[in-house]
Amino acid sequence: MELNNDIKNRWHNSKVLLLAGSAGSFKLLFHAVKNFPADLNKTVIIIIHRKKNFFSEIEKLFAENSRMYLREISDKDKIDSNTIYIAPANYHTLLENEKQFSLDVSEAVWYSKPSIDVTFESAADVFKDKCTAVLLSGANQDGAEGLLKLRNNGSLTIVQDPADAEMKDMPAAAININAADYVLSSNQIFQLLQV
Amino acid sequence: MMNESTDTQGLTPVEIDELVNVVKKIHGFDFSGYSKASLKRRITRIMQLKKLEFYDLKHLLINDAAFFQHFLEEVTVNVTEMFRDPLFYKALNAQVLPYLSTFQHVKIWSAGCSSGEEAYSLAILLREAGLHKKSFIYGTDINTEVLKEAKKGIYSLRKIKSYAENYQYSGLPGTITDHFTILYDAATVQAELKQNTLFSVHNLISDNVFNEFQMISCRNVFIYFESHLQEKILDLFYKSLCPLGFLCLGSKEAIRSDAFKRRFKTVNSKENIYQKIGA
Numbered sequence: 001m002e003l004n005n006d007i008k009n010r011w012h013n014s015k016v017l018l019l020a021g022s023a024g025s026f027k028l029l030f031h032a033v034k035n036f037p038a039d040l041n042k043t044v045i046i047i048i049h050r051k052k053n054f055f056s057e058i059e060k061l062f063a064e065n066s067r068m069y070l071r072e073i074s075d076k077d078k079i080d081s082n083t084i085y086i087a088p089a090n091y092h093t094l095l096e097n098e099k100q101f102s103l104d105v106s107e108a109v110w111y112s113k114p115s116i117d118v119t120f121e122s123a124a125d126v127f128k129d130k131c132t133a134v135l136l137s138g139a140n141q142d143g144a145e146g147l148l149k150l151r152n153n154g155s156l157t158i159v160q161d162p163a164d165a166e167m168k169d170m171p172a173a174a175i176n177i178n179a180a181d182y183v184l185s186s187n188q189i190f191q192l193l194q195v
Numbered sequence: 196m197m198n199e200s201t202d203t204q205g206l207t208p209v210e211i212d213e214l215v216n217v218v219k220k221i222h223g224f225d226f227s228g229y230s231k232a233s234l235k236r237r238i239t240r241i242m243q244l245k246k247l248e249f250y251d252l253k254h255l256l257i258n259d260a261a262f263f264q265h266f267l268e269e270v271t272v273n274v275t276e277m278f279r280d281p282l283f284y285k286a287l288n289a290q291v292l293p294y295l296s297t298f299q300h301v302k303i304w305s306a307g308c309s310s311g312e313e314a315y316s317l318a319i320l321l322r323e324a325g326l327h328k329k330s331f332i333y334g335t336d337i338n339t340e341v342l343k344e345a346k347k348g349i350y351s352l353r354k355i356k357s358y359a360e361n362y363q364y365s366g367l368p369g370t371i372t373d374h375f376t377i378l379y380d381a382a383t384v385q386a387e388l389k390q391n392t393l394f395s396v397h398n399l400i401s402d403n404v405f406n407e408f409q410m411i412s413c414r415n416v417f418i419y420f421e422s423h424l425q426e427k428i429l430d431l432f433y434k435s436l437c438p439l440g441f442l443c444l445g446s447k448e449a450i451r452s453d454a455f456k457r458r459f460k461t462v463n464s465k466e467n468i469y470q471k472i473g474a
Contacts, residue, residue: 074447075418076422090280102230105272105415122232
Protein backbone atom coordinates (compact mmCIF):
# COMPACT_ATOMS: atom_id res chain seq x y z
CA MET A 1 0.00 0.00 0.00
CA GLU A 2 1.22 3.46 -0.90
CA LEU A 3 1.12 5.94 1.96
CA ASN A 4 -1.30 8.72 1.12
CA ASN A 5 -0.63 12.43 1.30
CA ASP A 6 -2.77 13.01 4.39
CA ILE A 7 -0.63 10.76 6.54
CA LYS A 8 2.62 12.05 5.00
CA ASN A 9 1.67 15.68 5.53
CA ARG A 10 0.47 15.20 9.08
CA TRP A 11 3.64 13.31 9.99
CA HIS A 12 5.72 15.99 8.31
CA ASN A 13 3.96 18.73 10.30
CA SER A 14 4.26 16.94 13.65
CA LYS A 15 6.64 18.37 16.21
CA VAL A 16 6.40 15.36 18.50
CA LEU A 17 6.44 11.61 17.90
CA LEU A 18 5.10 9.31 20.59
CA LEU A 19 6.28 5.72 20.15
CA ALA A 20 4.75 3.19 22.49
CA GLY A 21 4.82 -0.55 22.85
CA SER A 22 4.90 -3.47 25.19
CA ALA A 23 5.70 -7.14 24.63
CA GLY A 24 6.96 -7.68 21.10
CA SER A 25 7.79 -4.05 20.40
CA PHE A 26 11.42 -3.84 21.45
CA LYS A 27 12.93 -4.83 18.11
CA LEU A 28 10.75 -2.32 16.27
CA LEU A 29 11.60 0.48 18.67
CA PHE A 30 15.28 -0.35 18.43
CA HIS A 31 15.12 -0.28 14.64
CA ALA A 32 13.48 3.16 14.69
CA VAL A 33 15.90 4.58 17.26
CA LYS A 34 18.84 3.29 15.27
CA ASN A 35 17.71 4.85 12.03
CA PHE A 36 16.38 8.28 12.98
CA PRO A 37 18.57 10.97 11.43
CA ALA A 38 20.35 13.36 13.81
CA ASP A 39 18.37 16.25 12.31
CA LEU A 40 14.86 14.81 12.54
CA ASN A 41 13.63 18.17 13.87
CA LYS A 42 11.12 16.48 16.10
CA THR A 43 10.94 15.34 19.69
CA VAL A 44 10.63 11.57 20.09
CA ILE A 45 9.10 10.19 23.30
CA ILE A 46 9.27 6.42 23.82
CA ILE A 47 7.09 4.60 26.32
CA ILE A 48 7.90 0.92 26.71
CA HIS A 49 6.50 -1.31 29.43
CA ARG A 50 9.08 -2.87 31.68
CA LYS A 51 9.56 -4.27 35.15
CA LYS A 52 10.49 -1.83 37.89
CA ASN A 53 13.62 -3.59 39.09
CA PHE A 54 14.69 -4.75 35.68
CA PHE A 55 17.94 -2.80 35.61
CA SER A 56 17.98 -3.08 31.89
CA GLU A 57 20.46 -1.54 29.60
CA ILE A 58 17.73 -0.23 27.32
CA GLU A 59 18.77 3.41 27.58
CA LYS A 60 22.42 2.53 27.13
CA LEU A 61 21.74 0.26 24.18
CA PHE A 62 19.45 2.83 22.57
CA ALA A 63 21.84 5.72 23.22
CA GLU A 64 24.81 3.88 21.76
CA ASN A 65 22.89 3.19 18.60
CA SER A 66 21.15 6.50 18.11
CA ARG A 67 22.31 9.46 16.08
CA MET A 68 19.89 11.66 17.99
CA TYR A 69 20.63 12.73 21.55
CA LEU A 70 18.82 10.27 23.82
CA ARG A 71 18.06 10.40 27.53
CA GLU A 72 15.86 8.84 30.16
CA ILE A 73 13.37 11.42 31.43
CA SER A 74 13.97 13.03 34.81
CA ASP A 75 11.37 15.16 36.55
CA LYS A 76 10.93 18.68 35.07
CA ASP A 77 13.23 17.91 32.15
CA LYS A 78 12.97 20.40 29.32
CA ILE A 79 11.45 19.02 26.12
CA ASP A 80 13.88 19.64 23.25
CA SER A 81 13.69 18.94 19.55
CA ASN A 82 16.07 16.42 17.96
CA THR A 83 16.05 14.44 21.18
CA ILE A 84 14.74 10.98 22.04
CA TYR A 85 13.27 10.69 25.53
CA ILE A 86 12.63 7.36 27.25
CA ALA A 87 9.94 7.15 29.94
CA PRO A 88 11.58 5.80 33.12
CA ALA A 89 10.41 2.56 34.75
CA ASN A 90 8.15 2.77 37.85
CA TYR A 91 6.98 6.33 37.04
CA HIS A 92 4.24 7.72 34.84
CA THR A 93 5.47 10.39 32.45
CA LEU A 94 3.30 13.49 32.11
CA LEU A 95 3.63 16.63 30.00
CA GLU A 96 3.45 19.77 32.09
CA ASN A 97 3.29 21.90 28.96
CA GLU A 98 4.89 21.86 25.50
CA LYS A 99 8.30 22.50 27.04
CA GLN A 100 8.40 20.42 30.22
CA PHE A 101 7.95 16.86 31.48
CA SER A 102 6.83 15.94 34.97
CA LEU A 103 6.76 12.52 36.59
CA ASP A 104 4.23 10.79 38.82
CA VAL A 105 4.40 7.64 40.97
CA SER A 106 0.65 7.10 41.35
CA GLU A 107 -1.17 3.79 40.85
CA ALA A 108 -0.25 1.58 37.89
CA VAL A 109 -2.71 1.73 34.98
CA TRP A 110 -3.44 -1.60 33.34
CA TYR A 111 -0.77 -3.02 35.67
CA SER A 112 1.71 -0.74 33.94
CA LYS A 113 3.97 2.04 35.19
CA PRO A 114 4.93 3.69 32.89
CA SER A 115 1.45 3.58 31.45
CA ILE A 116 1.03 4.49 27.79
CA ASP A 117 -2.50 5.79 28.45
CA VAL A 118 -1.23 8.28 31.01
CA THR A 119 1.40 9.80 28.72
CA PHE A 120 -0.90 9.74 25.69
CA GLU A 121 -3.70 11.52 27.55
CA SER A 122 -1.34 14.13 28.87
CA ALA A 123 0.20 14.61 25.41
CA ALA A 124 -3.28 14.97 23.90
CA ASP A 125 -3.90 17.94 26.20
CA VAL A 126 -0.62 19.59 25.36
CA PHE A 127 0.37 18.79 21.78
CA LYS A 128 -3.00 18.28 20.05
CA ASP A 129 -2.46 18.31 16.26
CA LYS A 130 1.30 18.80 16.56
CA CYS A 131 1.72 15.17 17.45
CA THR A 132 2.01 11.75 15.80
CA ALA A 133 1.46 8.71 18.00
CA VAL A 134 2.33 5.11 17.11
CA LEU A 135 1.03 2.18 19.17
CA LEU A 136 2.90 -1.08 18.61
CA SER A 137 2.70 -4.71 19.71
CA GLY A 138 1.66 -5.53 23.27
CA ALA A 139 -0.24 -8.01 25.40
CA ASN A 140 -2.67 -5.79 27.31
CA GLN A 141 -4.92 -2.84 26.48
CA ASP A 142 -2.85 0.05 27.76
CA GLY A 143 -2.65 2.89 25.24
CA ALA A 144 -6.00 2.46 23.53
CA GLU A 145 -7.95 5.10 25.50
CA GLY A 146 -5.05 7.52 25.40
CA LEU A 147 -4.69 7.07 21.66
CA LEU A 148 -8.39 7.80 21.21
CA LYS A 149 -7.98 11.01 23.16
CA LEU A 150 -5.02 11.96 20.96
CA ARG A 151 -7.11 11.24 17.88
CA ASN A 152 -10.01 13.33 19.20
CA ASN A 153 -7.59 16.17 19.86
CA GLY A 154 -6.27 16.14 16.30
CA SER A 155 -3.09 14.06 16.61
CA LEU A 156 -2.17 11.61 13.87
CA THR A 157 -2.71 8.15 15.38
CA ILE A 158 -1.19 5.00 13.91
CA VAL A 159 -1.63 1.46 15.17
CA GLN A 160 0.46 -1.52 14.16
CA ASP A 161 -1.61 -4.02 12.20
CA PRO A 162 -2.45 -6.82 14.68
CA ALA A 163 -1.76 -9.34 11.91
CA ASP A 164 1.78 -8.00 11.77
CA ALA A 165 2.29 -7.63 15.55
CA GLU A 166 3.97 -10.24 17.74
CA MET A 167 1.33 -9.53 20.40
CA LYS A 168 -2.02 -8.50 18.97
CA ASP A 169 -3.96 -7.41 22.08
CA MET A 170 -2.73 -3.86 22.41
CA PRO A 171 -3.11 -2.81 18.78
CA ALA A 172 -6.45 -4.66 18.57
CA ALA A 173 -7.80 -2.86 21.67
CA ALA A 174 -6.99 0.50 20.10
CA ILE A 175 -8.55 -0.43 16.77
CA ASN A 176 -11.68 -1.73 18.55
CA ILE A 177 -12.46 1.65 20.06
CA ASN A 178 -11.70 3.40 16.80
CA ALA A 179 -8.57 5.14 18.08
CA ALA A 180 -6.55 4.64 14.89
CA ASP A 181 -6.39 7.04 11.97
CA TYR A 182 -4.32 4.41 10.18
CA VAL A 183 -3.55 0.74 10.74
CA LEU A 184 -0.17 -0.07 9.22
CA SER A 185 2.35 -2.90 9.11
CA SER A 186 5.69 -2.29 10.82
CA ASN A 187 7.28 -1.85 7.38
CA GLN A 188 4.79 0.83 6.43
CA ILE A 189 5.38 2.57 9.75
CA PHE A 190 9.14 2.53 9.11
CA GLN A 191 8.52 3.81 5.60
CA LEU A 192 6.50 6.74 6.94
CA LEU A 193 9.05 7.58 9.65
CA GLN A 194 11.81 7.05 7.04
CA VAL A 195 13.75 4.70 9.26
CA MET B 196 -7.96 4.64 31.46
CA MET B 197 -11.10 2.92 32.55
CA ASN B 198 -14.16 5.11 32.28
CA GLU B 199 -12.05 8.09 31.35
CA SER B 200 -14.18 10.37 29.30
CA THR B 201 -12.68 11.01 25.93
CA ASP B 202 -13.87 14.54 25.47
CA THR B 203 -11.29 16.87 24.07
CA GLN B 204 -11.14 19.28 26.97
CA GLY B 205 -11.83 17.87 30.44
CA LEU B 206 -11.02 20.19 33.33
CA THR B 207 -9.75 23.52 32.05
CA PRO B 208 -6.77 25.33 33.61
CA VAL B 209 -9.20 28.04 34.75
CA GLU B 210 -11.38 25.50 36.54
CA ILE B 211 -8.34 23.96 38.22
CA ASP B 212 -7.27 27.40 39.41
CA GLU B 213 -10.75 27.96 40.80
CA LEU B 214 -10.60 24.75 42.82
CA VAL B 215 -7.08 25.54 44.03
CA ASN B 216 -8.32 28.93 45.24
CA VAL B 217 -11.28 27.43 47.08
CA VAL B 218 -9.06 24.90 48.82
CA LYS B 219 -6.57 27.58 49.79
CA LYS B 220 -9.12 30.07 51.09
CA ILE B 221 -11.33 27.64 52.97
CA HIS B 222 -8.96 24.91 54.09
CA GLY B 223 -5.59 26.63 54.08
CA PHE B 224 -3.86 24.10 51.82
CA ASP B 225 -1.98 25.74 48.98
CA PHE B 226 -1.82 23.64 45.81
CA SER B 227 -0.94 26.57 43.56
CA GLY B 228 2.69 25.42 43.19
CA TYR B 229 1.72 21.86 42.32
CA SER B 230 2.61 20.40 38.91
CA LYS B 231 -0.46 21.04 36.81
CA ALA B 232 -0.46 17.82 34.75
CA SER B 233 -0.54 15.60 37.81
CA LEU B 234 -3.02 17.81 39.67
CA LYS B 235 -5.40 17.69 36.73
CA ARG B 236 -5.13 13.91 36.61
CA ARG B 237 -5.79 13.53 40.32
CA ILE B 238 -8.78 15.87 40.36
CA THR B 239 -10.21 14.24 37.23
CA ARG B 240 -9.84 10.89 38.96
CA ILE B 241 -11.80 12.06 42.02
CA MET B 242 -14.54 13.43 39.77
CA GLN B 243 -14.79 10.09 37.97
CA LEU B 244 -14.74 7.96 41.13
CA LYS B 245 -17.38 10.10 42.80
CA LYS B 246 -19.25 10.84 39.58
CA LEU B 247 -19.02 14.58 40.13
CA GLU B 248 -19.25 17.46 37.72
CA PHE B 249 -17.02 20.47 38.25
CA TYR B 250 -19.67 22.48 40.12
CA ASP B 251 -20.57 19.52 42.37
CA LEU B 252 -16.93 19.19 43.28
CA LYS B 253 -16.58 22.89 43.99
CA HIS B 254 -19.70 22.85 46.11
CA LEU B 255 -18.47 19.90 48.17
CA LEU B 256 -15.07 21.50 48.67
CA ILE B 257 -16.74 24.62 50.02
CA ASN B 258 -19.40 23.01 52.17
CA ASP B 259 -18.31 19.55 53.24
CA ALA B 260 -15.30 19.32 55.56
CA ALA B 261 -15.31 15.52 55.58
CA PHE B 262 -15.24 15.49 51.80
CA PHE B 263 -12.23 17.77 51.86
CA GLN B 264 -10.27 15.22 53.93
CA HIS B 265 -11.07 12.64 51.32
CA PHE B 266 -10.10 15.06 48.55
CA LEU B 267 -6.77 15.69 50.25
CA GLU B 268 -6.06 11.98 50.45
CA GLU B 269 -6.90 11.40 46.82
CA VAL B 270 -5.21 14.44 45.35
CA THR B 271 -1.92 13.76 47.09
CA VAL B 272 -0.36 10.58 45.76
CA ASN B 273 0.14 8.00 48.49
CA VAL B 274 1.55 5.20 46.41
CA THR B 275 4.77 4.01 47.96
CA GLU B 276 6.81 0.86 48.44
CA MET B 277 9.24 -0.44 50.98
CA PHE B 278 12.76 -0.23 49.58
CA ARG B 279 11.52 1.53 46.45
CA ASP B 280 14.60 1.96 44.22
CA PRO B 281 16.69 -0.67 46.01
CA LEU B 282 19.92 0.77 44.63
CA PHE B 283 19.22 3.93 46.60
CA TYR B 284 19.29 1.92 49.83
CA LYS B 285 22.44 0.19 48.68
CA ALA B 286 24.04 3.57 48.05
CA LEU B 287 22.93 4.85 51.47
CA ASN B 288 24.51 1.83 53.08
CA ALA B 289 27.79 2.31 51.24
CA GLN B 290 28.13 6.09 51.13
CA VAL B 291 26.04 7.66 53.88
CA LEU B 292 25.73 5.29 56.85
CA PRO B 293 29.50 5.09 57.49
CA TYR B 294 29.42 8.87 57.86
CA LEU B 295 26.27 8.91 60.00
CA SER B 296 27.81 6.29 62.29
CA THR B 297 30.30 8.93 63.48
CA PHE B 298 27.49 11.01 65.01
CA GLN B 299 26.44 10.43 68.59
CA HIS B 300 22.76 10.64 67.65
CA VAL B 301 21.30 10.32 64.19
CA LYS B 302 18.05 12.14 63.49
CA ILE B 303 16.41 11.39 60.17
CA TRP B 304 13.42 13.12 58.60
CA SER B 305 11.30 11.18 56.15
CA ALA B 306 9.42 14.09 54.57
CA GLY B 307 6.21 13.19 52.77
CA CYS B 308 6.28 9.77 54.45
CA SER B 309 2.75 8.71 53.45
CA SER B 310 1.88 5.40 55.15
CA GLY B 311 5.38 4.95 56.54
CA GLU B 312 6.96 2.47 54.16
CA GLU B 313 10.06 4.59 53.57
CA ALA B 314 10.53 5.47 57.24
CA TYR B 315 10.42 1.80 58.19
CA SER B 316 12.70 0.83 55.31
CA LEU B 317 15.23 3.30 56.70
CA ALA B 318 14.72 1.87 60.20
CA ILE B 319 15.47 -1.61 58.86
CA LEU B 320 18.55 -0.37 57.02
CA LEU B 321 19.82 1.34 60.20
CA ARG B 322 19.18 -1.77 62.24
CA GLU B 323 21.13 -3.94 59.81
CA ALA B 324 23.98 -1.42 60.01
CA GLY B 325 23.91 -1.52 63.83
CA LEU B 326 22.87 2.14 64.06
CA HIS B 327 19.28 1.74 65.03
CA LYS B 328 19.73 2.26 68.77
CA LYS B 329 21.21 5.71 68.37
CA SER B 330 18.93 6.88 65.61
CA PHE B 331 15.47 8.40 65.50
CA ILE B 332 13.23 8.72 62.46
CA TYR B 333 10.62 11.46 62.10
CA GLY B 334 7.99 10.80 59.46
CA THR B 335 5.82 13.69 58.34
CA ASP B 336 3.00 14.16 55.88
CA ILE B 337 0.19 16.66 55.29
CA ASN B 338 -2.31 13.86 55.33
CA THR B 339 -3.60 12.75 58.74
CA GLU B 340 -5.24 9.58 57.44
CA VAL B 341 -2.06 8.09 55.98
CA LEU B 342 -0.18 9.05 59.14
CA LYS B 343 -2.55 6.82 61.12
CA GLU B 344 -1.47 3.92 58.92
CA ALA B 345 2.18 4.86 59.38
CA LYS B 346 1.81 4.92 63.17
CA LYS B 347 0.19 1.50 63.20
CA GLY B 348 2.91 0.02 61.04
CA ILE B 349 0.63 -2.83 60.04
CA TYR B 350 0.67 -3.91 56.40
CA SER B 351 -0.90 -6.83 54.62
CA LEU B 352 1.41 -9.78 54.35
CA ARG B 353 0.74 -9.89 50.61
CA LYS B 354 1.99 -6.32 50.29
CA ILE B 355 5.11 -6.98 52.33
CA LYS B 356 5.88 -10.04 50.25
CA SER B 357 5.62 -7.89 47.12
CA TYR B 358 8.57 -5.89 48.46
CA ALA B 359 10.73 -9.01 48.81
CA GLU B 360 12.45 -8.38 45.49
CA ASN B 361 13.21 -4.74 46.38
CA TYR B 362 14.68 -5.92 49.69
CA GLN B 363 16.84 -8.48 47.99
CA TYR B 364 18.20 -6.00 45.43
CA SER B 365 19.01 -3.55 48.22
CA GLY B 366 21.68 -6.02 49.32
CA LEU B 367 20.46 -6.53 52.87
CA PRO B 368 20.84 -9.96 54.50
CA GLY B 369 17.91 -12.27 55.19
CA THR B 370 14.43 -11.49 53.97
CA ILE B 371 12.06 -8.60 54.50
CA THR B 372 9.69 -10.67 56.64
CA ASP B 373 12.49 -10.97 59.24
CA HIS B 374 11.56 -7.45 60.31
CA PHE B 375 7.85 -8.07 60.86
CA THR B 376 5.68 -9.90 63.32
CA ILE B 377 3.28 -11.89 61.22
CA LEU B 378 -0.18 -12.92 62.31
CA TYR B 379 -2.40 -14.41 59.63
CA ASP B 380 -2.45 -11.82 56.85
CA ALA B 381 -1.14 -8.91 58.94
CA ALA B 382 2.54 -8.03 59.02
CA THR B 383 3.39 -5.64 61.85
CA VAL B 384 6.66 -3.77 61.95
CA GLN B 385 8.64 -5.18 64.88
CA ALA B 386 8.30 -3.19 68.10
CA GLU B 387 12.03 -2.52 68.25
CA LEU B 388 11.87 -0.78 64.86
CA LYS B 389 8.78 1.23 65.72
CA GLN B 390 10.25 2.41 68.99
CA ASN B 391 12.52 5.00 67.42
CA THR B 392 10.00 6.51 65.06
CA LEU B 393 7.57 9.38 65.38
CA PHE B 394 4.93 10.33 62.85
CA SER B 395 3.28 13.73 62.78
CA VAL B 396 1.62 16.28 60.53
CA HIS B 397 3.86 18.73 58.75
CA ASN B 398 3.11 20.73 55.63
CA LEU B 399 6.23 21.26 53.54
CA ILE B 400 4.66 24.26 51.85
CA SER B 401 3.52 26.22 54.90
CA ASP B 402 5.28 24.82 57.98
CA ASN B 403 8.77 25.60 59.22
CA VAL B 404 11.94 24.04 60.54
CA PHE B 405 11.06 21.85 63.55
CA ASN B 406 14.34 20.08 64.35
CA GLU B 407 17.90 19.60 63.18
CA PHE B 408 18.60 16.48 61.18
CA GLN B 409 21.63 14.49 60.06
CA MET B 410 19.68 13.23 57.08
CA ILE B 411 16.50 14.18 55.25
CA SER B 412 14.85 11.85 52.81
CA CYS B 413 12.20 13.37 50.57
CA ARG B 414 11.71 11.06 47.65
CA ASN B 415 9.15 11.34 44.88
CA VAL B 416 7.54 14.36 46.48
CA PHE B 417 9.26 17.06 44.41
CA ILE B 418 7.83 15.56 41.22
CA TYR B 419 4.46 17.02 42.28
CA PHE B 420 5.86 20.53 42.74
CA GLU B 421 6.75 23.19 40.24
CA SER B 422 10.36 24.40 40.23
CA HIS B 423 9.83 27.52 42.35
CA LEU B 424 8.12 25.48 45.07
CA GLN B 425 10.92 22.89 44.94
CA GLU B 426 13.38 25.70 45.66
CA LYS B 427 11.37 26.98 48.58
CA ILE B 428 11.39 23.51 50.13
CA LEU B 429 15.08 23.01 49.37
CA ASP B 430 15.63 26.09 51.51
CA LEU B 431 13.61 24.54 54.34
CA PHE B 432 15.68 21.35 54.06
CA TYR B 433 18.94 23.27 53.97
CA LYS B 434 17.98 25.05 57.19
CA SER B 435 16.85 21.78 58.78
CA LEU B 436 20.12 19.95 58.16
CA CYS B 437 23.15 19.98 60.43
CA PRO B 438 26.43 20.97 58.75
CA LEU B 439 27.41 18.19 56.32
CA GLY B 440 23.99 16.56 56.75
CA PHE B 441 22.57 14.51 53.88
CA LEU B 442 19.62 15.20 51.61
CA CYS B 443 18.12 12.36 49.58
CA LEU B 444 15.76 13.09 46.70
CA GLY B 445 14.09 10.61 44.36
CA SER B 446 16.12 8.93 41.64
CA LYS B 447 14.54 11.20 39.02
CA GLU B 448 14.60 14.41 41.07
CA ALA B 449 17.89 16.25 40.76
CA ILE B 450 18.62 19.64 42.33
CA ARG B 451 18.31 22.01 39.37
CA SER B 452 18.66 25.44 40.94
CA ASP B 453 22.17 26.87 40.61
CA ALA B 454 21.90 28.55 44.00
CA PHE B 455 21.27 25.21 45.70
CA LYS B 456 23.76 23.31 43.59
CA ARG B 457 26.37 25.49 45.26
CA ARG B 458 25.03 24.70 48.71
CA PHE B 459 24.82 20.95 48.27
CA LYS B 460 27.62 18.63 47.23
CA THR B 461 26.57 15.67 45.09
CA VAL B 462 27.35 12.40 46.86
CA ASN B 463 25.62 10.12 44.36
CA SER B 464 24.36 11.61 41.11
CA LYS B 465 22.38 8.56 40.07
CA GLU B 466 20.41 8.28 43.30
CA ASN B 467 20.40 12.04 43.96
CA ILE B 468 22.06 11.93 47.37
CA TYR B 469 23.46 15.32 48.43
CA GLN B 470 25.42 16.71 51.34
CA LYS B 471 24.99 20.16 52.84
CA ILE B 472 28.05 22.36 52.45
CA GLY B 473 28.69 26.00 53.32
CA ALA B 474 27.33 27.76 56.37
